[in-house]
Amino acid sequence: MAVTTEHSQLPSPSLAPEPKALSRLAYSLFSRTSTIFAFAVVVIFVAVAVFAPLIAPYDPLAQSILRINKLPSTANWLGTDQFGRDVLSRMIYGSRNSLIFGLISPVLAAICGTVLGVVAGYFGGIVDRVISRVIDLLLAFPELLLAIMIAAVLGGGFWNVIAVITVAFVPGFARVARASTLAVKQEPYIEAAVAIGVSTPVIIFRHVIPNIAAPIVVLMTLWVASAIRLEASLSFLGIGTQPPNPSWGNIIRDGLNNLFGSPWPIIGAGFAITCVVLSFNLLGDVVRDVLDPEISE
Amino acid sequence: MTDPIIRVEDIGKTFGSGMRFSLAKQADEVRAVDGCSFSINRGETLALVGESGCGKSTLGRLLLRLIDPTAGRVYFEKTELTNLPAGRMRDMRRHLQMIFQDPYGSLSPRRSIAQIIAEPLDVFGLVRSGRQRRERVADLMTQVGLSPTFMDRHPRQFSGGQRQRIGIARAIAVDPSFIVADEPVSALDVSVQAQIINLMQDLQRQKGFSFLFIAHDLAVVRHIADRVAVMYLGRIVEIGPKKQIYRMPQHPYTQALMSAAPEPDPERKGKRIILEGDVPSPKRVPPGCSFHTRCPIRQEICSIERPPLREVAAGQLAACHFAKPFPIPLAKARPAIPA
Known part of the structure; x- marks a missing residue:
């Protein structure tokens, strides 16, 4: 018998090769106004953080008793705080701390949490029980309390604060990764990979993780906001960014004490956090859509 | 005929209850596959048929060690697969491949x-x-x-x-030299099934691999198989050359199965054997012959002693105390337009 071909049944007979993931990402990114906006906001904020010394009009730490609680003016675009420091300059420098903590911690937490969750979900049994119970233990504490406890043990410092926020976020990622892995593990293509002779680590990295990436990425973008907030709370407790150095978190906290003196620090920093969080969430949606093979067609 | 590429000895798989220290452990175990022995020759297609839940797919996966057996051995050529360490087993998979039922998943x-x-x-x-x-x-x-x-x-x-x-x-x-095909066409449209079956046959002819073809569609099996094994409740009840199984089944279950196969010719009506009752749960396999609860020719001994697979005709084995030939009527040559 001649081998029959079914080419005529193809939905689109175009011979053009499938666009690669990166170009599909770019296409999804720039085909929607909202995501162009989000992308622009993120680029601007990152540029501001990188070039802070060139952009900031004043030294963010310079105090002036003569210029406290000024309203916005041409000299100080966002006014001054209770120590007479320029709010805009503090926000520009503060973006460095906030973005670093806000981006590094969720990424690290996503990596650690995914590894733990996938290992627990894929291997099951005693491994799963040990990892899951430890995760449950961590989940039993509110993030902030957990962060304070760890900080009390480790002390302050840049990397310790990163570690603290990361540990606080790991349980959430591990839970999501484990649940998704349990679902993906049942898929016939995993059994097919085993039957072909693919080794377990390769199955995990090539077949499991790409198929659970979508919820992890979304969770990561959602937690950029929480990380900025948590860093602020830690600063308040004297663990995070230490005064007089600025971060958006401690600008808000200081501003709260001086709300009736000048509301501008809170308005400015709050607006910045909102913009960044919103932008990351929008970008997260795009990345999720590109990662999801069922939606991206 | 005497060149087996796969040899299975008394293979069994019992799925546990999951409750490790439960007294009810014995009662909750599911015997999916229970003591199956057979071999597959080089270049041969053995079809495994049986109703849903009889353990066909489990048996196919045991052969490739996608599931580890709880009893028995599987040999590929001279190598025993059942005790190979994981790394060596992975190397063996070069010779042992699988085609899956669900082309989407x-x-x-x-x-x-x-x-x-x-x-x-x-x-x-x-x-x-x-x-x-x-x-x-x-x-x-x-x-x-x-x-x-x-x-x-x-x-x-x-x-x-x-x-x-x-x-x-x-x-x-x-x-590969051996492929397990787990109901490879049951998820496809009938029009496409034939194409895929023919493709697999052509490839087998070119490359000479052996097939374990798991199916429940007797028409498909008739087309592709060299030998047929019939499973009931985790055991092989009859195995033999295709022609004999289809024309002269000796086990009452095979007889009922064959007589129930849909017949495209409306003029030809064979006697249909209707079995009473349902398939017992694999959690509670009946003692003796597992088919005795539904068997039309059962005797007292059937509920006591489990019949072994024994040769009932050349190359044909049946597990029944009272195996006897049961001819299935052949299609008579009929004129296309009745006179």
């Missing part, structure tokens, strides 16, 4: 067709360069009747029949 949705088909080649280091890899993939796609121009597409862009062709290309990529 068995291909990873994120990987391109080229990546899917080349995966076994990569695992066993059979291609050296990216160029060679693509050439090999193109060659395999042509062999299964797909155009190589589509190798960079993803599974979602293909129909069920095309996906099954991709699955077949992946299975034959490493030139």
Whole structure:
């Protein structure tokens, strides 16, 4: 018998090769106004953080008793705080701390949490029980309390604060990764990979993780906001960014004490956090859509 | 005939209750496969038939050690697979491949067709360069009747029949000598089933691999099999050459199964054996012959003693105390238009 071909049944007979993931990402990114906006906001904020010394009009730490609680003016675009420091300059420098903590911690937490969750979900049994119970233990504490406890043990410092926020976020990622892995593990293509002779680590990295990436990425973008907030709370407790150095978190906290003196620090920093969080969430949606093979067609 | 490539000795799989220290453990165990022995010769197609839940798929997976057996042994050529360490077992998988039932689920949705088909080649280091890899993939796609121009597409862009062709290309990529096909066409449209069956037969003729073909469609089995094994409640009740099983079944269950197969010719009505009752739960397999609760010719001994598989005709074995030939009427040559 001649081998029959079914080419005529193809939905689109175009011979053009499938666009690669990166170009599909770019296409999804720039085909929607909202995501162009989000992308622009993120680029601007990152540029501001990188070039802070060139952009900031004043030294963010310079105090002036003569210029406290000024309203916005041409000299100080966002006014001054209770120590007479320029709010805009503090926000520009503060973006460095906030973005670093806000981006590094969720990424690290996503990596650690995914590894733990996938290992627990894929291997099951005693491994799963040990990892899951430890995760449950961590989940039993509110993030902030957990962060304070760890900080009390480790002390302050840049990397310790990163570690603290990361540990606080790991349980959430591990839970999501484990649940998704349990679902993906049942898929016939995993059994097919085993039957072909693919080794377990390769199955995990090539077949499991790409198929659970979508919820992890979304969770990561959602937690950029929480990380900025948590860093602020830690600063308040004297663990995070230490005064007089600025971060958006401690600008808000200081501003709260001086709300009736000048509301501008809170308005400015709050607006910045909102913009960044919103932008990351929008970008997260795009990345999720590109990662999801069922939606991206 | 005497060149078995796969030999199975008394293989069994009991799925536990999950409750480790429960007193009810024994009662909750499911005997999915219970003491099956058979062999498959080089280049031969053995079809495994039986109703849903009788353990066909489990048996197929036991052969490839996708599930570890709780009893018995499987030999591939001279090697015992059942006690190989994981690493050595992975090496053996080059010779043992599988085609899956679900053409939608068995291909990873994120990987391109080229990546899917080349995966076994990569695992066993059979291609050296990216160029060679693509050439090999193109060659395999042509062999299964797909155009190589589509190798960079993803599974979602293909129909069920095309996906099954991709699955077949992946299975034959490493030139295996034994393939388990787990109901490879039951998820496809009838019109596509024939194409896929013919494709598998053609490939088998060219490459000479052996097949364990798991199916519940007796018409498909009749077309592709050399020998047929009939399963009931985790045991093989009858095994033998296709012709004998279809024309002269000796086990009452096979007889009932064959008589119940749909007959395309409305003029020809064989006597249909209707079995009473339902299949017992594999949690509570009846003692003695597991079929005795529904058997039309049961005797007292059937509920006490389990009948072994014994030769009832040349190459044909049946597990029944009272096995006897039961001819299934052959289609008579009829004039196309009745006079």
